[in-house]
Amino acid sequence: MKGVLVVLDGLGDLPCKQLGEKTPLEAAEMPNLDFLAARGEMGCMYPVKPGFIPQSDEAIVSIFGNDLNDSSRGQLEVRGTDIKLVRGDLALRVNFATIDSLEKGNIIDRRAGRTLTTSEAEILSKAINKITLPCSFVFKPTIQHRAVLVLRGGFSDNITGNDSAYLMGIRENSKIGIFKATDDDENTQYTVNILKEFSDKAFHVLNNHPINEERRKKGLLPANYLLMRGAGIENPKLKFYKKWLSVSYTPLEIGFARTSGMKVFSFEYPKLKGFDSYQNLREGLEKACDFSIKTLGKNHKDFDYAYVHIKETDFPGHDNKPLEKKSMLEYIDKTLFEFLRKFAPPNRIKIIVTGDHSTPCRLKDHSADPVPVLFYNVSPPKKKSKETGFFGRFNIYKKKNTDVKILGNDSEAMKDLKGESEATAEKFCEKNARNGKLGMILGKDLLEKLGFDK
Numbered sequence: 001m002k003g004v005l006v007v008l009d010g011l012g013d014l015p016c017k018q019l020g021e022k023t024p025l026e027a028a029e030m031p032n033l034d035f036l037a038a039r040g041e042m043g044c045m046y047p048v049k050p051g052f053i054p055q056s057d058e059a060i061v062s063i064f065g066n067d068l069n070d071s072s073r074g075q076l077e078v079r080g081t082d083i084k085l086v087r088g089d090l091a092l093r094v095n096f097a098t099i100d101s102l103e104k105g106n107i108i109d110r111r112a113g114r115t116l117t118t119s120e121a122e123i124l125s126k127a128i129n130k131i132t133l134p135c136s137f138v139f140k141p142t143i144q145h146r147a148v149l150v151l152r153g154g155f156s157d158n159i160t161g162n163d164s165a166y167l168m169g170i171r172e173n174s175k176i177g178i179f180k181a182t183d184d185d186e187n188t189q190y191t192v193n194i195l196k197e198f199s200d201k202a203f204h205v206l207n208n209h210p211i212n213e214e215r216r217k218k219g220l221l222p223a224n225y226l227l228m229r230g231a232g233i234e235n236p237k238l239k240f241y242k243k244w245l246s247v248s249y250t251p252l253e254i255g256f257a258r259t260s261g262m263k264v265f266s267f268e269y270p271k272l273k274g275f276d277s278y279q280n281l282r283e284g285l286e287k288a289c290d291f292s293i294k295t296l297g298k299n300h301k302d303f304d305y306a307y308v309h310i311k312e313t314d315f316p317g318h319d320n321k322p323l324e325k326k327s328m329l330e331y332i333d334k335t336l337f338e339f340l341r342k343f344a345p346p347n348r349i350k351i352i353v354t355g356d357h358s359t360p361c362r363l364k365d366h367s368a369d370p371v372p373v374l375f376y377n378v379s380p381p382k383k384k385s386k387e388t389g390f391f392g393r394f395n396i397y398k399k400k401n402t403d404v405k406i407l408g409n410d411s412e413a414m415k416d417l418k419g420e421s422e423a424t425a426e427k428f429c430e431k432n433a434r435n436g437k438l439g440m441i442l443g444k445d446l447l448e449k450l451g452f453d454k
């Protein structure tokens with residue numbers, strides 16, 4: 001194996017009050033990552049482009065060198081499940097959500113409080129699959145509040161979904177969106193009508209369902225509405241990464257890796273049994289790190305590169321839980337990065353560590369802020385003040401990087417990170433990444449610039 005790319009979902013952050021105005025990365029004790037940082041270089045990346053707030057699918061599609069129009073989230077997510085897609089099938093990503101009423105259309109929680117257990121989701125899904133529509137369809141719950149929907153037949157995907165949380169990188173409001181046709185085709189209007197009928201019927205089925213009555217009694221939010229996005233009918237046309245293996249375990253990541261020609265290694269995600277979604281995430285993270293280590297150990301001779309995507313780090317950002325994010329990072333350091341620290345040098349394996357986007361705790365959402373990048377290149381540790389060395393050879397970075405305007409579109413709060421660094425030169429964090437020698441990279445250039453080929 002020549003290289004490992006580790007993507008920590010939602011890694012980038014901003015200073016947090018709860019952490020004494022440090023970011024979770026700055027606050028976390030990560031001796032193994034620091035070891036790699038001391039022997040590597042840092043930089044920053046705009047996963048898609050400056051000013052753009054990426055969804056996970058947009059970010060990852062872009063980091064692997066694809067155009068955003070080459071795939072849709074719905075298609076990728078469904079390809080990460082066991083549902084078989086036929087040409088013309090319309091695939092969508094779905095969230096179980098909580099709204100006040102169809103008439104008012106206020107979204108109370110985009111994820112039904114993140115407390116929907118696996119068995120509740122399965123029971124609600126059975127009821128949803130009994131809805132009658134003029135076409136056949138499959139509705140399938142995946143992990144926690146997530147699900148996918150496939151409408152069978154020749155539909156159009158020139159529509160907008162009813163999930164207006166993000167529309168092409170711009171943050172939207174908290175009202176449910178309206179399914180809309182984006183062309184004048186009759187079939188597109190037909191598609192819109194069917195989806196509208198489906199989502200209205202689903203509301204009535206869900207809102208009065210005994211599971212939701214129970215949830216209300218327990219003081220939990222009812223999962224009474226389905227938010228849909230990422231409609232797609234076309235097969236994704238993604239670049240092929242034949243020499244890569246992937247460790248992935250969410251439908252989106254599995255679907256992306258499969259479609260990109262990688263060999264997918266996956267495990268079954270632990271069920272959410274109680275109502276503590278963070279307990280579930282911690283179990284998931286343990287399994288993910290352990291599984292990644294075993295997979296890399298066993299398969300490194302058969303593949304040139306590995307793509308490891310750790311999903312859990314995104315959630316504490318959405319929920320403004322910086323301590324939780326810090327402790328997840330420390331856990332990953334203690335397990336996966338301890339393994340990589342020992343495993344990579346003797347095998348001469350390069351490592352990239354980055355995020356797919358920033359999910360700053362204080363914003364409780366993805367942001368356009370660039371993500372830190374760490375590149376370990378099997379070099380000996382650097383002397384702190386030395387300017388030359390390995391990256392002296394890569395003048396191309398500096399030249400190209402000046403083309404990217406780095407400051408214009410970031411969160412105001414990002415300015416806090418631009419002062420003199422108090423952190424040590426070795427620590428992998430947003431501040432050091434800002435000043436790193438790799439400079440500012442666009443997602444689509446990352447792998448090529450760091451010599452990770454297909």
Ligand code: ZN
Nearest residue numbers: 009010056356
């Ligand atoms: Zn993400």
Ligand code: ZN
Nearest residue numbers: 010314359366
């Ligand atoms: Zn997210």
